[in-house]
Amino acid sequence: MSTINKNAGRIIATVVSNKRVGQYHQILLNVGEMVNNCKPGNFVAMKVGGENAKMILRRAFAISRVSLTGPYGGSMELIVAPFGQGSKWLCSQIEGAEIDLIAPLGTAFGIPTQPVRALLVGGGYGSAPLFGLAEVLKNRGCRVDMYLGASTGGKIYAPMEGKRSVNVLRIYTEDGSMGERGRVTEPIPGLIADGLIDVIYSCGPMPMLQAISEIVAGSDVVHQCAVEESMACGVGICMTCVLPVADTDGNVSMKRSCIDGPVMDGSHVLWDQVGKVPEVHS
Amino acid sequence: MIDLSTTLGNAWFPSPLFTASGCASSGKELAQFIDLREIGAVVTKSVMSKPRHGRATPRMAETPSGMINSIGLQGPGIDQFLAHDLPWLVSQKARVIVSIAGETVEEYATLARKVRSAPGISALEVNISCPNVENRGLVFACDPDASRRVIDGVRKTLGGELPIIAKLSPDVTDLVSIAKGVVDAGADGLALINTVLSMVINLDTMRPHLGGKTGGLSGPAIRPIAVRAIYQVHEALPTVPILGMGGVASGRDALELILAGAKGVSVGTASFGDPAAIITIQNELKDLLKARGFTSVAQAVGYAHRPAEDIEK
Numbered sequence: 205m206s207t208i209n210k211n212a213g214r215i216i217a218t219v220v221s222n223k224r225v226g227q228y229h230q231i232l233l234n235v236g237e238m239v240n241n242c243k244p245g246n247f248v249a250m251k252v253g254g255e256n257a258k259m260i261l262r263r264a265f266a267i268s269r270v271s272l273t274g275p276y277g278g279s280m281e282l283i284v285a286p287f288g289q290g291s292k293w294l295c296s297q298i299e300g301a302e303i304d305l306i307a308p309l310g311t312a313f314g315i316p317t318q319p320v321r322a323l324l325v326g327g328g329y330g331s332a333p334l335f336g337l338a339e340v341l342k343n344r345g346c347r348v349d350m351y352l353g354a355s356t357g358g359k360i361y362a363p364m365e366g367k368r369s370v371n372v373l374r375i376y377t378e379d380g381s382m383g384e385r386g387r388v389t390e391p392i393p394g395l396i397a398d399g400l401i402d403v404i405y406s407c408g409p410m411p412m413l414q415a416i417s418e419i420v421a422g423s424d425v426v427h428q429c430a431v432e433e434s435m436a437c438g439v440g441i442c443m444t445c446v447l448p449v450a451d452t453d454g455n456v457s458m459k460r461s462c463i464d465g466p467v468m469d470g471s472h473v474l475w476d477q478v479g480k481v482p483e484v485h486s
Numbered sequence: 487m488i489d490l491s492t493t494l495g496n497a498w499f500p501s502p503l504f505t506a507s508g509c510a511s512s513g514k515e516l517a518q519f520i521d522l523r524e525i526g527a528v529v530t531k532s533v534m535s536k537p538r539h540g541r542a543t544p545r546m547a548e549t550p551s552g553m554i555n556s557i558g559l560q561g562p563g564i565d566q567f568l569a570h571d572l573p574w575l576v577s578q579k580a581r582v583i584v585s586i587a588g589e590t591v592e593e594y595a596t597l598a599r600k601v602r603s604a605p606g607i608s609a610l611e612v613n614i615s616c617p618n619v620e621n622r623g624l625v626f627a628c629d630p631d632a633s634r635r636v637i638d639g640v641r642k643t644l645g646g647e648l649p650i651i652a653k654l655s656p657d658v659t660d661l662v663s664i665a666k667g668v669v670d671a672g673a674d675g676l677a678l679i680n681t682v683l684s685m686v687i688n689l690d691t692m693r694p695h696l697g698g699k700t701g702g703l704s705g706p707a708i709r710p711i712a713v714r715a716i717y718q719v720h721e722a723l724p725t726v727p728i729l730g731m732g733g734v735a736s737g738r739d740a741l742e743l744i745l746a747g748a749k750g751v752s753v754g755t756a757s758f759g760d761p762a763a764i765i766t767i768q769n770e771l772k773d774l775l776k777a778r779g780f781t782s783v784a785q786a787v788g789y790a791h792r793p794a795e796d797i798e799k
Contacts, residue, residue, distance in 0.1 A: 208515045214762065258612065259549045260705050260735070260759050306761070436546045436553060437758035440515035443508075443531075443557045444546040448539075458539050458560055463515075479697065481542050 206464050208440050209309050211241035219301040220276055227358050228329050229284045229295040230268075233303065239270040239278035243312035244337035245430055247469040248282065249438030251304035252290035263290040264438050265405065266430065266466070267308065269336035278306070283332035283361055309438050311467040313337050313405055313428050318400040319345035323395065324370070325388055325416060326352045327408020328359045333430065334407055335366035342369045349401075350374070353388025353412070357381035389415045396423050403428065406470070410478060417470035429469035433461045448474040450480045456482045488772050489782035492749050493650030494727045495674030497608040499526035499581060499750065502783045503740065505721055506731045506754030507611055507653070507677075508557065509531050512571035513578070519761035522580035526750055529729075531572065532587035532613040537563035541618060542697030545687040552705030552733070553755060554684045556698035558618045558767045559587055564600050564728070576606035583651070585611035588636075589619070595639040602644055608664065610648050611729075612640055612673070615655035615680035617702045627655040630664050634671040641672030651729055654676035656708075656715050659759065662722040675727040677752070678715045682708050693764035705755040709733030713746045720747025720788050735763065737770020744771075744783060745790040 224230075225314040249262035268281040286295040298304065313333075316322075322341050324334040331352050338348045348369060354360045354374040360375055360382055367373050375383025376390070378399060389412060395401050396419065406416050407430040420427045436442040439462065446458035447465075449472050459465070474482065492502040504526045510516050514529040522528055540560025547554050562571070562584070575582045584607050588594040594612060601610055614636050615627035626632040637652055644650065652673040658664055665676055681702025688695040712732025720728060730748025734740050737758040743751050756763040771783075780786045 208518055210518070212518060214519065214760075259548060260551060260755065261548050261553060262759060434544055434546060436548075436555070437761070439519075439761050441509060441511045441761070442546070442555070442758050443511070443540065443560050444543070444555060446540070446543060446545070446560065457537075458526075479543050481539050 244314040246308035248307035268332040330408030337445035338369035506752035509754035527581035552707030554701035556701035630791040637671040716746040
């Protein structure tokens with residue numbers, strides 16, 4: 205049975221900066237030495253709302269990037285969409301504010317030992333952790349292409365500085381307001397057929413992850429995806445963030461996306477069964 | 487010095503703070519944030535005879551000062567639990583209260599027989615009140631007769647050694663009569679309260695938000711219900727030990743349940759927001775007891791019940 209990320213710890217982090225980037229907020233936190241343990245794909249669980257909040261649960265966010273050498277020591281970047289009450293509160297935090305967080309949590313993207321040709325696919329602000337991943341892959345000598353998609357241009361997150369680590373960055377929007385018109389998954393079958401990629405790393409909405417898993421099925425391309433399920437605790441005790449996953453023997457069980465994920469092998473997830481209950485054990 | 491120790495039946499615990507079943511899994515994850523030996527005991531997630539997937543997602547929704555959940559007793563089944571989870575807790579020197587749940591009176595008895603021979607258990611919680619089952623008719627704790635039969639079956643199977651704590655639901659008209667019934671049937675203590683049956687409707691889909699439609703409300707939103715339930719039952723059954731739970735998030739809340747009549751207090755949902763909450767609560771409770779002149783937890787149990795004339799003095 206898998207266990208909680210052994211490096212997870214709880215700290216009070218200070219907001220270093222909070223900038224609006226399109227529809228999102230780029231929040232930089234001073235987290236000190238914790239950055240040494242953070243890997244691309246890991247996430248953070250943040251307490252929101254302040255002392256007397258009626259919001260009692262933590263909010264989970266993918267770690268976008270970490271830096272050891274910021275002006276304030278180790279720092280962590282998060283990309284937050286101000287959609288709900290908790291994320292709106294986070295986006296309203298100004299420089300110097302203190303936030304209670306637990307990190308690093310969950311699994312990380314697997315980094316190949318040999319240079320590979322990697323395609324990073326992000327949907328909406330799901331692109332956030334892919335930029336930190338791109339840096340790591342680039343440093344390993346990988347060829348890194350990044351395809352980002354969203355319904356509309358305002359929902360694409362692609363910071364200027366993030367583009368340095370990728371060989372090719374292509375953007376797809378369903379309304380054609382930015383980049384090419386269409387879905388980000390549309391060019392993938394061609395890339396696989398032409399033998400241009402070895403590994404796909406993805407982060408974004410579940411239907412996108414499912415679509416990529418279906419595209420790579422039957423090919424030699426490995427698909428590592430960061431899944432998203434709503435969580436109450438982030439540390440493995442509440443059992444709310446589960447999805448059906450098959451082990452190597454084909455046995456299906458409801459795995460916690462906070463412990464066995466968020467990064468999973470896309471071919472192990474029973475995408476058709478997400479949101480349902482699998483057949484009962486014999 | 488404040489004596490924090492407490493007892494539930496013949497089981498002794500160094501602290502009155504416990505995890506709540508279903509809110510600590512089987513203890514491993516929390517152990518990364520707290521020393522399990524420092525708390526009263528780990529109350530493990532209610533385990534059934536067979537492995538169980540639980541209910542469909544979404545399984546939770548946050549509500550003001552609370553959350554509703556619909557896990558549906560996902561778990562490894564009793565054999566895996568006894569082979570892996572329990573030995574690990576014992577190896578950590580944690581005290582353990584094993585919580586069991588069944589779909590039939592016979593299943594509870596079977597579970598009790600398996601638990602009986604396992605070493606390292608302080609007490610058995612018999613969860614007859616999980617709201618997240620497909621058939622509400624299976625919530626034994628909503629039926630005085632069914633409650634009694636379950637506890638009677640467990641008591642007969644278990645023998646006399648291990649204390650039985652029956653976990654009851656607040657979703658009943660006459661909690662005291664159900665409490666009396668299970669005590670008559672052999673329960674040594676009562677766990678009050680399980681979550682409160684509830685629902686959230688999603689305004690995007692305009693349908694019930696949870697996969698299981700209904701869920702159990704927990705968190706500070708239900709604390710006054712827990713206080714009321716504990717007060718009522720302690721008043722009627724002052725010698726029966728109560729393990730209180732329901733929205734405890736601070737030392738103040740723990741003391742409130744103790745004053746109402748709880749000998750032990752479980753921390754559940756608060757651990758989701760802060761995995762070290764139980765230790766913070768324990769420390770706060772110590773200070774609050776001291777500030778009120780108590781030298782032990784035992785002195786404060788049920789203190790809210792003393793006659794009005796005593797308060798005047």
